[in-house]
Amino acid sequence: MRRIVVIGDGxxxxxxxxxxxxxxxxxxxxxxxxxxxxxYNRVLLSSVVAGxxxxxxxxxxxxxxxxxxxxxxSAVTVDxxxxxxxxxxxxxxxxxxxxxxTGSAARVPAVQGVADAHGLVDGxxxxxxxxxxxxxxxxxxxxxxxxxLGAGVLGLEVATGLARRGIAVxxxxxxxxxxxxxxxxEASAVAESSLRRLGIESHTGASLARVHTTRGRVTSVRLEDxxxxxxxxxxxxxxxxxxxxxxxxxxxxxxxxxxVDDSLATxxxxxxxxxxxxxxxxxARGLVAQGWQQASTVVGVLTGSAPGASDAVPTSDVxxxxxxxxxxxxxxxxxxxxxxxxxxxxxxxxxxxxxRYIEVVVSGGQLVxxxxxxxxxxxxxxxxxxxxxxxxxxxxxxxxIRALAGxxxxxxxxxxxxxxxxxxVCNCNTVTAGRIREALADGCETVKDVAGRTRATTGCxxxxxxxxxxxxxxxxxxxxxxxxxxxxxVTQGA
Numbered sequence: 475m476r477r478i479v480v481i482g483d484g485x486x487x488x489x490x491x492x493x494x495x496x497x498x499x500x501x502x503x504x505x506x507x508x509x510x511x512x513x514y515n516r517v518l519l520s521s522v523v524a525g526x527x528x529x530x531x532x533x534x535x536x537x538x539x540x541x542x543x544x545x546x547x548s549a550v551t552v553d554x555x556x557x558x559x560x561x562x563x564x565x566x567x568x569x570x571x572x573x574x575x576t577g578s579a580a581r582v583p584a585v586q587g588v589a590d591a592h593g594l595v596d597g598x599x600x601x602x603x604x605x606x607x608x609x610x611x612x613x614x615x616x617x618x619x620x621x622x623l624g625a626g627v628l629g630l631e632v633a634t635g636l637a638r639r640g641i642a643v644x645x646x647x648x649x650x651x652x653x654x655x656x657x658x659x660e661a662s663a664v665a666e667s668s669l670r671r672l673g674i675e676s677h678t679g680a681s682l683a684r685v686h687t688t689r690g691r692v693t694s695v696r697l698e699d700x701x702x703x704x705x706x707x708x709x710x711x712x713x714x715x716x717x718x719x720x721x722x723x724x725x726x727x728x729x730x731x732x733x734v735d736d737s738l739a740t741x742x743x744x745x746x747x748x749x750x751x752x753x754x755x756x757x758a759r760g761l762v763a764q765g766w767q768q769a770s771t772v773v774g775v776l777t778g779s780a781p782g783a784s785d786a787v788p789t790s791d792v793x794x795x796x797x798x799x800x801x802x803x804x805x806x807x808x809x810x811x812x813x814x815x816x817x818x819x820x821x822x823x824x825x826x827x828x829x830r831y832i833e834v835v836v837s838g839g840q841l842v843x844x845x846x847x848x849x850x851x852x853x854x855x856x857x858x859x860x861x862x863x864x865x866x867x868x869x870x871x872x873x874x875i876r877a878l879a880g881x882x883x884x885x886x887x888x889x890x891x892x893x894x895x896x897x898x899v900c901n902c903n904t905v906t907a908g909r910i911r912e913a914l915a916d917g918c919e920t921v922k923d924v925a926g927r928t929r930a931t932t933g934c935x936x937x938x939x940x941x942x943x944x945x946x947x948x949x950x951x952x953x954x955x956x957x958x959x960x961x962x963x964v965t966q967g968a
Contacts, residue, residue: 479506520601557572634798682698726745737771818843914945
């Protein structure tokens with residue numbers, strides 16, 4: 475029996491533990507999680523803020539007799555000589571291998587008045603865990619105005635979520651355009667106009683100088699340019715910092731994150747680091763898919779075998795914004811790139827009045843990049859073309875026309891009845907339609923059942939509608955076996 479200790483019961487640490495006990499029948503895993511609840515989908519926390527999903531639907535933890543999950547228990551010290559971990563209850567856990575999956579902490583900018591000796595002042599929030607989401611939802615129930623600091627993916631999701639609750643939102647972003655890593659100038663302008671229609675005013679090239687409070691609660695903020703904004707709450711979405719406190723105290727080499735090699739091994743041969751806390755040679759991308767791939771890699775190292783194709787998770791660079799009222803996706807070559815580069819054929823459609831912007835970038839007969847705002851169907855089509863590396867028409871204009879008409883090579887991805895068994899449904903977990911149909915034939919009846927069996931829908935959640943459609947098709951065939959087609963059309967959101 476091999477004892478493995480995992481520090482961090484998040485999306486990556488939990489996935490590692492589950493993969494390991496599946497691959498190694500002799501492995502027993504102790505999983506320490508400082509939160510009082512087991513692993514859940516943090517990617518969808520902004521959907522909880524928006525009221526689009528309930529917290530109980532986010533749970534992804536799977537019970538297993540060889541996984542001892544200790545919730546509400548954090549690791550306090552790591553003794554590398556004795557190869558033990560002492561937790562916050564005083565219990566000692568010996569290990570043959572230790573995996574750090576401590577994640578990251580929200581970055582809190584040095585804004586005057588944002589915190590006191592007890593932490594963030596009343597009315598100021600970050601969004602990193604379920605407790606943060608619950609606090610934001612509670613505050614939103616009595617707020618009329620809100621300021622969101624940071625217009626990256628999370629900032630836009632939080633801003634639109636609060637606007638959905640009827641709150642007037644001011645979005646403050648230090649860069650000169652929204653989502654500057656993914657959006658070019660024209661796309662950002664369309665995004666700003668779309669946000670304005672949702673009741674969100676954007677302040678780009680701006681930053682907070684001070685948070686003002688009255689009787690200990692936020693009442694307004696002052697920007698660096700001297701302007702004042704009245705507000706009842708402030709949500710900081712200003713990025714993250716790898717959580718390396720425990721690793722540094724244990725004497726492991728750290729820079730921004732815990733330094734690891736290609737196998738995710740640290741400077742201690744018995745300790746690995748995965749997820750947001752790790753700093754691999756190629757750099758960290760902050761995407762859960764990368765952490766899942768790292769988990770699979772370490773399982774392969776510990777079991778002496780390379781991860782199987784079904785377990786390997788591609789680190790897709792498709793970035794989706796789950797913004798209520800504004801579909802947005804960017805992938806590959808996008809943002810501020812050289813549109814005159816002879817390697818690329820670039821075609822764009824700009825429709826500020828309609829809140830729509832579409833840009834496709836083609837090279838070598840394939841879609842190598844795209845940006846889509848305001849059209850979920852087109853976004854789904856382009857995402858499928860990009861992730862499946864399907865060939866595109868010789869004339870990129872045809873790609874645009876076919877996408878706008880709802881056709882194209884990926885149209886089948888929007889009709890569950892037409893999906894082939896090898897068509898990918900869940901990009902985050904590389905789950906095909908065939909695997910989902912097998913799960914349904916084996917007794918799964920709900921999305922939750924399918925997620926537990928295949929892990930589909932446990933990433934970004936965009937494939938939920940397709941899984942629902944496959945379930946509906948399965949039920950239709952069962953109810954009417956003489957009509958196996960029984961198509962049920964479902965539109966996949968982006």
